[in-house]
């Protein structure tokens with residue numbers, strides 16, 4: 001008997017384009033939700049977009065509440081939950097970078113209310129995915145959460161954000177190459193369930209971004225458009241898979257470990273990009289495609305070395321040798337790299 005079943009949870013309205021911030025209220029009204037919005041934002045995103053979103057909801061006849069957070073902590077999630085639990089609040093709207101989006105996503109999940117994602121930075125695929133990550137204590141990687149009901153991504157705002165946030169988003173997508181390789185390996189070696197469609201979509205998303213690398217330039221609105229479309233596509237791949245596997249392999253384990261041990265971690269996307277140069281080397285050897293990954297990252301101004309990440313060589317070695325402990329996810333790191341092998345991989349690829 002055929003007894004498989006699956007739920008694919010996706011955002012319903014994805015609105016991407018110039019000036020669409022002013023359509024946030026309309027994009028939500030169309031969903032026929034009850035109650036008023038709770039807008040969650042943080043200092044800079046509030047200035048560049050949050051205040052405008054609040055005004056837009058007020059003009060549309062809603063009575064928006066606002067909570068400003070500073071950091072992505074469980075304390076911040078609790079603060080949002082306290083307001084979100086009120087009967088007047090019908091849904092949450094996260095206006096900001098990944099930090100704000102994840103806090104709003106987790107708080108919405110807790111109170112059982114929908115969440116709308118209004119990214120001000122195209123910095124990683126968490127802005128559209130059904131995954132949330134609050135980097136506190138020993139937990140670093142994402143956990144399953146409800147995906148946003150709607151995503152409103154204004155390319156004018158995203159193109160105006162610091163360039164490194166956009167290059168981080170690109171690098172998060174480029175890392176899909178090695179994430180899919182790890183997933184295939186885990187399937188062959190450990191019989192981990194593999195979804196052909198999700199794997200193909202994730203890889204194609206990375207290929208298209210690399211093909212368009214010439215059009216990804218600072219202050220060019222088209223760049224924000226290309227990157228946001230790729231982030232949406234990567235988020236959809238994760239939704240199809242019901243896991244972050246299509247976009248998170250050993251390179252993400254290494255980045256999560258860097259977040260734990262580096263005195264000053266770099267942006268998520270930049271770390272996974274540099275890590276994927278090394279994990280591609282582990283997959284395909286010295287003559288393999290690791291140089292293609294490095295060149296793709298360099299072409300969009302993303303870091304390719306530990307130095308460019310602002311992270312010390314020894315921290316990178318420690319992350320490489322301990323990253324397999326982060327979570328139960330089989331990757332090319334297997335049951336851990338020896339220190340000598342880690343030094344080899346990092347130095348052959350020019351990361352250290």
Ligand SMILES: NC(=O)C1=CN([C@@H]2O[C@H](COP(=O)(O)OP(=O)(O)OC[C@H]3O[C@@H](n4cnc5c(N)ncnc54)[C@H](OP(=O)(O)O)[C@@H]3O)[C@@H](O)[C@H]2O)C=CC1
Pocket residue numbers: 042043044045048070072096097098099100102120121123124125126127129131132133134135142157158160161162165168267268
């Ligand atoms: N859910 C998932 O699958 C994933 C979640 N994450 C999580 O996302 C978070 C990191 O997200 P990331 O976006 O990199 O970082 P942040 O949300 O911390 O944003 C980075 C910085 O950019 C500022 N900023 C945001 N938008 C703009 C803008 N338009 N103009 C100027 N400055 C801006 C922020 O200001 P301010 O400080 O005022 O907010 C902040 O200082 C982490 O908590 C990480 O764990 C990472 C990967 C995947």
Ligand SMILES: O=C(CO)COP(=O)(O)O
Pocket residue numbers: 124125126131133140141142143172244247248252253
């Ligand atoms: O960042 C992600 C995908 O790009 C999510 O991955 P994790 O599940 O490893 O946090």
Ligand SMILES: [Zn+2]
Pocket residue numbers: 124125172247248252268272
């Ligand atoms: Zn990522």
